[in-house]
Amino acid sequence: MRVAVQKIAGVESADVSLQFKTADIKLRPGNRVTLSRLRTAIKDSGFTAKEATVTVVGTIVERGGKPALDATGLGTVLLIVPDPAQPAAYDQASTRLASKQAGAVEIVGVINPPASAGDPEQIMIQSLAPVEKGS
Secondary structure (H helix, E strand, O other), X not given: OHHHHHOOOOEEEEEEEOOOOEEEEEEOOOOOOOHHHHXXXXXXXXXXXXXXXXXXXXXXXXXXXXXXXXXXXXXXXXXXXXXXXXHHHHHHHHHHHHOOOOOOEEEEEEEOOOOOOOOOOEEEEEEEEEXXXXX
C-alpha cells in the first residue's frame, strides 16, 4: 500500500503500520490529491480505508443553509459537521458563514468514508484558523 500511495503525484511520504492499522500520508504543499484518490489506492492494495484526520485549506461556503468547506484547488466541497468534543470550531464556521467573512481558513477534522456512493463528504470539524495572506 505504501508504494501505491507514494506513486500518486502530490504525495510526499506514506508511513504504514500494519500493527496499528494506520497510514500517515503527508502531501506536498499545493497538491491536488483528493481523499477519494487515496482511498482508491488503498482499496486497490487490498486494504480498507476508514476515517481520515485531515488538514484542509479552503473557504467557508453555504450548502443547504449550513457551512461547508470549498477545498482550495480541488473542486471538492466538504459539508462541515460539529465534533461533539470541539463544538466551538463548528460555531466559528457558522459565524463566518452568517457574517459573510471572506478569506481562506485551515480546518482540521475527521472525514469518514461516505455511507453510500453519491453521498457528500463531511468533515467533523475539530479546529478552524484563518489563513494569513501570503501564507
